[in-house]
Amino acid sequence: MHIVVCIKQVPDSAQIRVHPVTNTIMRQGVPTIINPYDLFAIEEALRLRDAHGGSVTLVSMGPPNAEDTLRKALAFGADRAVLLTDRYFAGSDTLATSFALASAIAKIGATYGAPDIVFTGKQTIDGDTAQVGPGIAKRLGLLQLTYVSRIASVDPEARLIEVERRAEGGIQQLRTQLPCLVTMLEGSNTIRRGTMADALKAARAQVVIWTAAEAGIEELTKCGLRGSPTVVKRVFAPGSRAEKARMIDPGTSARDTADALLDAIFAAQGALEADVAAAQASL
Amino acid sequence: MTETSQPNAPKPAAAGGSRAAMKKELPERFKSYKHVWVFIEIERGQVHPVSFELLGEGRKLADKLGAELAGVVLGAPGGVETAVAECFAYGADLAYVIADSILANYRNEPFARGLTNLVDTYKPEILLLGATNLGRDLAGSVATTLLTGLTADCTELDVDADASLAATRPTFGGSLLCTIYTLNYRPQMATVRPRVMAMPERQERPIGRVITHSLGLVEDDIVTKILGFLPDRDATKANLAYADIVVAGGLGLGAVENFQLVKGLARALGGDYGCSRPVVQKGWLPAERQIGQTGKTIRPKLYIAAGISGAIQHRVGVEGADLIVAINTDRNAPIFDFAHIGIVADAVRLLPALTEGVTRRFSPHTRDRLAG
Incomplete structure (x- = not known):
């Protein structure tokens, strides 16, 4: 072969x-x-x-x-x-x-x-x-x-x-x-x-x-550039999001830090609480 | 620039650099190419969700162009009807259909022939396909037969002032983005990975115009035969891209054992887990867990990135998440440029605390105990 x-x-x-x-x-x-x-x-x-x-x-x-x-x-x-x-x-x-x-x-x-x-x-x-x-x-x-x-x-x-x-x-x-x-x-x-x-x-x-x-x-x-139907117009790095990340201050213990982070997460995505509670119930 | 063979990578623009300088008049034979098409991918009777995502994106392009949006359905008689109905439910104005028992399962030969014939007959200006194994196999063949441009794995599609498709994709292994045009050829073809575009809302609508076309092949014309199909046993493999909650880890976790902490939090939240590309390259997790440009694109309601720096190739895979939470010890890590919530902390210490915190908050057992 x-x-x-x-x-x-x-x-x-x-x-x-x-x-x-x-x-x-x-x-x-x-x-x-x-x-x-x-x-x-x-x-x-x-x-x-x-x-x-x-x-x-x-x-x-x-x-x-x-x-x-x-x-x-x-x-x-x-x-x-x-x-x-x-x-x-x-x-x-x-x-x-x-x-x-x-x-x-x-x-x-x-x-x-x-x-x-x-x-x-x-x-x-x-x-x-x-x-x-x-x-x-x-x-x-x-x-x-x-x-x-x-x-x-x-x-x-x-x-x-x-x-x-x-x-x-x-x-x-x-x-x-x-x-x-x-x-x-x-x-x-x-x-x-x-x-x-x-x-x-x-x-x-x-x-x-x-x-x-x-x-x-x-x-x-x-061949080459002439044989290529695609043309690259622009090469760039993406910018930052307009809104900066909200930074959570670490607490005095890992437990406090975790609770502060979870508070922030569920304040932003409250609808997830029911899903997570259901997941916990099924564990 | 010394690139000699880099597919779809940046290459020098013509002298002057402006697009006007590069652009010649569209050749006469392409002027009749109109409208936006989306190839509808059917996998064993089911429409792949990426096709709906593309119909949503195609709708926006068609509206900007003042053009029509068509779904293109190739499949077996009895299998195409549902897919056609779904095209209209997801916003198509019309559907092109080839129904033939030869098309019951994907093979390159009849699908490439069928789609190429449709394009030659009905002349679309834009043709979008999902960047799945099937879509890439098909798109590469069809674009080569039609001798037109094909841009893979686009993360953004737009129509510019002179009605050309502007297709943006990561380049250089995901370290930069580039915008690519197919100026003098039609159709302008692009593939988009699953989950990169948002899923549009489904609306029950009557079936509109359907244009049927014949394949013009008999089974004996097709050399490649399907001998069988072995379904994956691990059904969870496919779920990462569509999970509502995803927890992922990067090299910042320091050791493969620490991925137990990622899996633990994912399990506590009822979500799935993944990782960044270097983790796969180190052999810590298999490739199907990789999130990013060359791995899975995700759009969860909640994404927690632990010890992931946030290179562009990772960023383009997670930007569709509703809420991105970044945990990293380096306050200058690029992930904080696109996260919504950030914390400068050691994920190895914080992840178990989060798992415990979730349990304390939500577990019925803990709550009962606290109440008692």
Whole structure:
């Protein structure tokens, strides 16, 4: 089987800081990581390759330094990595991103063999849209299985895949045909520690780097800012509520403080008293 | 700006920066796109409440535009009728319906085909969907097929002076907000998470105009087959978003054991409990307990945040609460910027005192004892 995994280099959101005066993101020194949701996609791809043979190709669109992220991801044991990087991709929204990645995956298919499964993470931690996976599926004409919590079986001969998918109030069990695109749910597996051999191989590996032209993209108007129907008009931090919080003075004991706080709560939301009394009666 | 692939994240505006400079005339083929649509999500026979919340929001947008509001219902014959009636009860002027047994349960292929066909035929200018797993699965496909803009997880929707949809959402992992437009494409699509918008009042109203459309598919056309459905055993999982009272804890509680205090107060109040994102990242509580932009959005009558600093990504998940009570040792914590009642105190000491205070106030046993 040939399995392609889309990954993204993202800023470590735990370390993003907003400038207190200008309300802009302070990017300097924010470390980048592999989008954590993508690790579940990588692990699932490696498991399928280990079970059925074949290879795993990682692909990412990003700035030139995303090569480091791809190399780190290779150390888990993937077979090759492709970085799509070009100034034409700058400012891509989800529609333009799905166009670029779908084009690259088509080129990967022509170069290394048509993929049986394309994996993505559930979403990224910076954009949080969960739109790029479905976008790639639609553009490549692949069947789409999102929020997959478990791959029950893959039959490469019969070209069938059965999965469990997280739906509202339960798990949907689905069967579809290969090739397809799968977005993996978090917690669906645990990423392996790569072997020493994989780490050494990754350190020496040549990450394949493609410009738009090298990825076979001719329609540059579908890329980057020009290929993005959405426009960001304004970035801002929310203001404080007009009315400041009413601050309760701590009492001399925790009991007094608690009583003062409960008095304030039920003075503001008196209708809740009956509900809480009912809850207490049922305890 | 060096972002090269950040979906829906801020990117440079065109030179000049003003929207007038960015905006070209809407292409001729989109000028006939009119009216506001809400996709009505049906989960095993029930309309998802987010659809009603969106009808409430869609009503406001339609009124500002002088346009009509439509509910879009895809489902099995016999299953769509109730949903159609509910569309009108929640303020729709008309409903578009595709009733076909193929649509009895959600699958991407027939739903994406059906919704795309409706849009191509009846041309809405705005299309709203719930940001549920179903809504996101569907919206991503439909927007890509239509090659139009889609803004995920909006926290505010408005129509600006030149009738464009202004969709505001958190960005950069929830540290800032941004307002996004789809200027030159139609429809303008957006998803909104459950509970972000207020639930409008339901009013019994007669069924109005219903436009039925056919799916044009047979079961053999659809590759993906549903083998089964395993309902969640833990029904309480889904209740956090709709609980009337919620108590939540953050890293300020210091240790995983202290979440017993959060659960204790929630139980005493008859409410549910949750936590902020770092608590989930530390592995103290499972992801379904997370409150905030990437977790659950809540609109309780009472929200008590204990040891939570109040980052924007948390704030957007709780701002709909009627009463926000913040307990934090740091008097400069951002949570005091949007709480209604605040107290500078150590939650680990105050939570058990609150639980005891609630019991003293309300427990019939204590009251009897006091009376006796």
